[in-house]
Amino acid sequence: MIGSESPRDGRVETLRERKQRLTREALVQALLDVIAERGVQEATISLISARSGISRGTIYAHFPGGRDELLRAAYARLGEQLVERTRAAVSAAAGWREALAAHADAMFELAGDALTGHFFNVSGPTFIVDGAERGIGSGASARMIAATLDAARASGEVGADVDPGSTAVLLVGALREAAIRVSAGELDPERANLAFARLAAGLAAGRGAAPRPSSGP
Structure with a gap:
């Protein structure tokens, strides 16, 4: 059967599958366009349907959960785009500090x-409280940061006492909290x-080992 290569998993998709994928992508993009113009509360x-030119019936055929399911797909799309931009910037970074800075640049x-x-940073999480969509960006960032720190520690550029995995989780948490404030207009992205x-x-x-937390009163 004539088909085309799916951009996600490399397998050959049928024409029907390609049409379904493109329709779903068009609907997600229409939702993001509406959010960008009016905000998530107005994204009906x-x-x-009006923005995409796709009927309500077709929308529900592809997203039976309606608006909630579309919001999840849009949130996932933003997370994937964030990961792609960050990964490209990290690959082009000259050193570990520049690689870490790439995460902040992309997020902010x-x-x-x-x-x-x-x-993505404020209203989305209130709608999407669970599921794989919430972990796309933060999970990938934590893994990339941990890999960067692990390599830098091995080369002696980062302190030997640095725990790459735990530090990555903490840095991602700091980025997320700062991004929430940037999105709310409470924090300047440059700062x-x-x-x-x-x-x-x-x-x-060479910064010195971090002090051990006290185990007693």
């Missing part, structure tokens, strides 16, 4: 978008970038 099925660039960034760079710099070798 009617507006998505998305957060700085008035409506789409607000959806956030500088602060994150200073925080990351403290991991460099």
Whole structure:
């Protein structure tokens, strides 16, 4: 059967599968466009239908859960795009500090978008409280940061006492919290970038081992 290569898993998809995928992608993009223009509260099925030119019936055929299911798909799309941009920037980084800075740059660039960034960092999590969609960006970032720190520690550039996995989780948490404030207009992204760079710099070798927490009163 004539088909085309799926961009996600490399297998050959049928024409029907390709049409279904493109329709779903068009609907998700229409939702993101509506969010970018009006905000998530105004993103109704009617507006998505009007924006995409796809009937309400077809929307529900592809997303039986309606608006909630579409919101999950849109949230996942933003997470995937964030990971792609971050991974490309990390690959082009000259060193471990620049690689860590790439995570902040990508996150705060998305957060700085008035409506789409607000959806991903602030309003989205209130709608999407569980599921794989919530972990796409943070999970990938934590793994990439841990790999960067592990390599830097092995080369002696990062302190031998640094735990790559735990440190990565903490850094991702700091990025997420800062991104929430950037999205809400409470934190300037440039200041956030500088602060994150200073925080990351403290991991460099020669800074001295971190004190052990007290186990007693």
